[in-house]
Amino acid sequence: MLQQLRDQTQSTGFKILVVAIILVLTLFGFGATNIFMGSMPKVASVGDYEITEGVLAAETERERRRLLTQVGPDFDPNDIDRIQLQNYTLNQLISRQVLYQAAEQVQIAFSESEVNRRLVQNPAYQVDGEFNEAVYRQQVQLMGFSPLQFMQEVRKGLGSDFLRAGVASTNFAQDWEIAQAAGLLNQRRDIAYLSLDLEDYLGDLQLSEGEVTARYEQDQSLYVTEPSVDVEWVELSVANLQADVEIDDSVENLQTIYEADITTIERDAQRLAAHILVVVDEDTNESEALAAIQEAAQRLQAGEEFAALAREISQDPGSAEAGGELGLVTKNSFDPALEGALWGLVDVGDVSAPVRSDFGYHLIKLQGIVEAETPSFAEAKDGILARLREEAAADAFDSALEELDRRAFEERYTLTDVAQAMNLAIQQVTGIAENSTAQDWALAANAEVLGSLFSPEGLDGENSAVIALDDGRAVVARVTEYFPAAQLALADVESAIRQELKQEADLAQISAERAAALDQLKEGASVTAVANELDKRWVTYELISRVGMTPNGAVNVPQNILNEAFALARPVSGDKTVGAVTGPEGSALVVVTRVVPGDVEATSDDLIAQLSQQVVSRDQQREFAAFFAAAEQSVGVSRSE
Secondary structure, three states, X not given: OHHHHHHHXXXXXXXXXHHHHHHHHHHHOXXXXXXXXXXXXXXXXXXXXXXXXXXXXXXXXXXXXXXXXXXXXXXXXXXXXXXXXHHHHXXXXXXXXXXXXXXXXXXXXXXHHHHHHHHHHOHHHEEOOEEOHHHHHXXXXXXXXXXXXXXXXXXXXXXXXXXXXXXXXXXXXXXXXXXXXXXXXXXXXXXXXXXXXXXXXXXXXXXXXXXXXXXXXXXXXXOEOOOEEEEEEEEEEHHHXXXXXXXXXXXXXHHHHHHHHHHHHHHOOEEEXXXXXXXXOOOOOHHHHHHHHHHHHHHHHOOOOHHHHHXXXXXXXXXXXXXXXXXXXXXXXXXXXXXXXXXXXOOOOOEOOOEEOOOEEEEEEEEEEEOOOOOOHHHHHHHHHHHHHHHHHHXXXXXXXXXXXXXXXXXXXXXXXXXXXXXXXXXXXXXXXXXXXXXXXXXXXOHHHHHHHOOHHHHOOOXXXXXXXXXXXXXXXXXXXXXXOOEOOHHHHHHHHHHHHHHHHHHHHHHHHHHHHHHHHHOOOOHHHHHHHHOXXXXXXXXXXXXXXXXXXXXXXXXXXXXXXXXXXXXXXXXXXXXXXXXXXXXXXXXXXXXXXXXXXXXXXXXXXXXXXXXXXXXXXXHHHHHHHHHHHHHOEXXXX
């Protein structure tokens, strides 16, 4: 067979076919394969651009890659809805093509050099601030483009972005729009509401056994127990390890630690200091600065006041006006030369000889010493022992965690041997559900603990992995018994069903009374008459704001009632507008009798600026939507059925 293939490749017909294929590819590129494959079915067309099934499939794959890049490696690609992604991609393709062609119609174009410049400056293709061609090509390849295709796409994208920005930039907020927005935002209203609360309707509704039974049999799956588990666990803690760890509690070791602590305390002693600085810079050379500081030292010796001299000649802008005051200084927070000079002074009031720093020459004055309190060895001994135990226990805890994890994994379905080997007590709790809280079991507050118990492995009785808790604790837990959901008998839920049916009846009564009262108010009945008929009272507020503020201060009005009051239409003078809200605890009738616009003059400048931005953003969205609709009609868009 191989010989036959060789013979055929040497034939004249085969050579002619190869030459023909090379010629077609040379003239038309690899896209010429479509000549032999036939035309692809069309999904949509935008002007003269056809979106075929092949184009849509390629763009959908591009979008899928882009999405996976954004969500990260932990995302499961199988969770992507392909149909939804394809529909989204088609809409994006159409929108882009409308803008591309609209930009071409108004002759917006970017040169190749400008496209190159923008690509080179794009941080996505840079490494250490420099354009990296390898990164660029990798990104282009990941998106499924050839370099030439990508350049063309970027050029068109720049044109459409420029067009979009041009449309948006024509908008600005006019004064009347700001005034209107401020008037709406700061609007105040006279409102009243009448509550029809469920608790006021809870009566002695008599229900027959048949009604209760019918509800129970209607859907028995509603009346089942929650799946639950009995749990056992062991707990490892740093605190419990402290009693068993071995430490070097010899007097010699404790004395060594004590002396190191005292050295640290003494090193951290603070000193109150002041200084005079003469800077060495372009204007003042080394010898001039030294001469100036030496002259200052002589003036101090002659009796002049340090603070006054510092205000006169010190060139430290941070301290000169304060008489050279540096405040409290600790070691290792100062220039080493200055720190050495300061700690070399013995008595308060002493002034150092001239000291050279990176800035120039200084005179340092010791103005006070704040000595750190140093406890005696006897006083510090217990604290040192406690610290040693904590440190040793922390080290032991890390080792014990590894051992606990290993043993729990090896034993797998029991904690008995683990507990015995590590001298841990097995603790138990019963009846834990997935929605249990810390009130049911302290460890239920940890989502990782509950998750491990109700995982397939946990329900099978396997030990959990070691779960770290706060405060230096860790646990391993396992399910000892699983109780699946079970059907509750009617007798167990009869009381709850009766309560449920009564509440439904009360809510139905509230709904009927609310509807009737609302109709009466809309037909012109007085609010007083409606309240009397319902044996209720209206709660009224004058000039209340959207956030519940009145001229007399804040009031407690349910937010859903406030929302409804400000959603109702402005009432005609002398009339009212009415509405209603409904919630799980009842309903309320809402009435608005007056609307007072907010005053733009009383609005803060910051709020005016925010309103201006919001108005501009809103107008830009409207303007662009109108432009896009016109462009879509001008270009022409059709979708295949």
